[in-house]
Every structure is written in structure tokens, then in C-alpha cells.
Amino acid sequence: MTRAEFLKLIAAGALGVGAWPRLVTRGFARPLTVSGAAPGDTTGQLWQPVPPLSAEPPSPTRFASSGPGLGNRIAITFDDGPTPGVTEKVLRELDRRNVSATFFMIGRNAERYPGLAREVADAGHEIANHTHTHPPLSALSPARASHEMRQAQDVITTATGRAPKWLRPPYGAFHREAQGPLARSLGLGVLYWSVDPRDWARPGVNQIINRVVSATVPGSIILNHDLHAQTAQAVGAMLDRLLEKDFNFTRVSGFLGEPYGPYQAG
Numbered sequence: 392m393t394r395a396e397f398l399k400l401i402a403a404g405a406l407g408v409g410a411w412p413r414l415v416t417r418g419f420a421r422p423l424t425v426s427g428a429a430p431g432d433t434t435g436q437l438w439q440p441v442p443p444l445s446a447e448p449p450s451p452t453r454f455a456s457s458g459p460g461l462g463n464r465i466a467i468t469f470d471d472g473p474t475p476g477v478t479e480k481v482l483r484e485l486d487r488r489n490v491s492a493t494f495f496m497i498g499r500n501a502e503r504y505p506g507l508a509r510e511v512a513d514a515g516h517e518i519a520n521h522t523h524t525h526p527p528l529s530a531l532s533p534a535r536a537s538h539e540m541r542q543a544q545d546v547i548t549t550a551t552g553r554a555p556k557w558l559r560p561p562y563g564a565f566h567r568e569a570q571g572p573l574a575r576s577l578g579l580g581v582l583y584w585s586v587d588p589r590d591w592a593r594p595g596v597n598q599i600i601n602r603v604v605s606a607t608v609p610g611s612i613i614l615n616h617d618l619h620a621q622t623a624q625a626v627g628a629m630l631d632r633l634l635e636k637d638f639n640f641t642r643v644s645g646f647l648g649e650p651y652g653p654y655q656a657g
């Protein structure tokens with residue numbers, strides 16, 4: 392058989408897979424997934440297909456509430472700031488231990504305290520979107536929900552010089568099917584959490600620390616709020632105890648990658 396005939400047969404689909412050179416069949420790789428991941432949940436996926444370069448792919452919205460725990464990695468996140476008098480203390484405790492975190496800022500607060508918002512970004516932490524005025528998004532019309540996300544995106548980007556990649560819906564209230572595409576259109580993945588010490592209810596410093604330390608496992612995303620004095624007081628000892636347990640802190644995009652872009656270590 393000549394080369395031309397061989398190619399013609401392949402084009403006609405007449406040859407089975409066995410007719411292909413070994414090199415071609417060996418080129419396929421299956422994605423590895425962390426056990427326990429739900430079907431369609433790409434959170435734990437180590438390998439992801441590269442989207443075609445041509446037209447905009449009809450990519451689904453990315454949702455996550457934890458990351459792959461490889462390397463004992465965890466992410467600590469702070470919502471509702473920046474808050475003068477609290478955020479600075481949190482930054483100091485993180486800096487003392489050389490820990491990177493992710494801050495889900497309320498747009499209105501970043502607008503009101505742009506210097507403090509910039510300080511968070513300049514310290515090397517990831518900046519993320521927590522809507523403009525902190526409403527339960529699932530109760531809003533598509534137009535208002537979209538406005539909440541977009542307005543926050545604009546003012547946070549202006550204040551910090553960084554465009555958020557992840558959105559955290561206040562109270563976790565989000566209509567995944569109807570509102571997911573709105574987040575997607577702004578380039579935002581939707582990030583929940585897996586460890587919640589309910590620090591907003593001010594249960595006491597020791598209670599906040601114990602709840603976090605006992606619930607954290609590799610891959611955890613820890614929810615905190617740089618809004619309350621108790622949280623700021625708890626952060627130092629919380630970080631120390633997690634570091635003693637050999638956890639490695641990463642920014643959210645450090646282990647989940649960017650929601651719609653290539654994996655980026657960090």
C-alpha cells in the first residue's frame with residue numbers, strides 16, 4: 392500500500408485504531424481526578440483539555456468549594472473587607488508567617504478604602520470579588536445580579552490594579568444555572584468554601600481557631616471575615632496551628648488555576 396492509499400483509507404474510516412502508528416495511540420492521556428470528586432466537577436482534575444483556539448468555546452461556568460490536596464495545600468480566604476482596623480491586623484499576621492491568602496472584597500468597601508485595598512494586593516495576596524453591596528444574589532433579577540458582579544469587578548480592579556478571577560456569592564446564595572453564565576461572561580469562576588468557623592457570629596477566639604483547625608484537611612478552602620475584631624485576634628494562632636500540622640498555604644488560583652485559563656502555579 393502506498394502512503395497516498397493509506398491516507399485515503401484513513402480518511403474513509405476503513406482502518407481500525409490498530410492501523411494507526413503506536414506513536415499516535417500512545418498520545419492520548421486520561422485526566423486524573425482526585426477520588427470523591429462529583430461527575431462534572433473539575434476541581435480535582437490535574438489535567439485539563441486545552442480549548443480550541445478558534446471560536447469562543449461554549450464553556451460551562453466553573454464552580455469549586457475545595458482544591459486538590461496534593462502537597463498538603465489549603466487556602467485561607469477573607470470576605471467582606473477591606474475593613475480599616477481589622478484588615479491591617481490580618482495582613483500583619485499573614486506577613487509574619489509569610490502566608491499568602493485570598494481576599495474576597497466587597498466593591499463598596501474597596502471604593503471607600505482604596506488605599507487599604509491596594510495594600511492587600513501589594514502584599515501579594517489574591518484579590519477576588521464578593522459583589523458590590525453584598526446582597527443574596529439568588530434573590531436578584533439577572534440585570535441586578537449582573538450589575539452587582541460587574542460594579543464590584545470594576546471598582547476592585549481600579550483600586551487594586553488586579554482583576555479578580557473568582558466570585559464568592561454572599562451567603563453562598565447563588566442560582567447556579569441562571570446566574571452562572573453571568574459570572575462566566577465576566578471571566579469569574581464561582582468559589583464557595585469547605586471550612587466555615589462561623590466567625591461572623593463571634594463565637595470567641597478559641598472557638599474560631601478550634602473549629603478551623605479540627606475541620607481542615609488537604610484541599611480545604613477556609614472561610615474567614617476581615618470584618619470582625621475576633622477574627623483578627625484568632626488569625627495568628629490559627630495560622631500557627633495549621634503550619635504545625637504541615638499545611639501549605641496557597642492563593643486560590645494557586646491550586647485551582649484561573650477559572651477559564653491555563654493552570655498557574657503560585
Ligand SMILES: [Zn+2]
Nearest residue numbers: 470471561562
Ligand atoms: Zn460576605
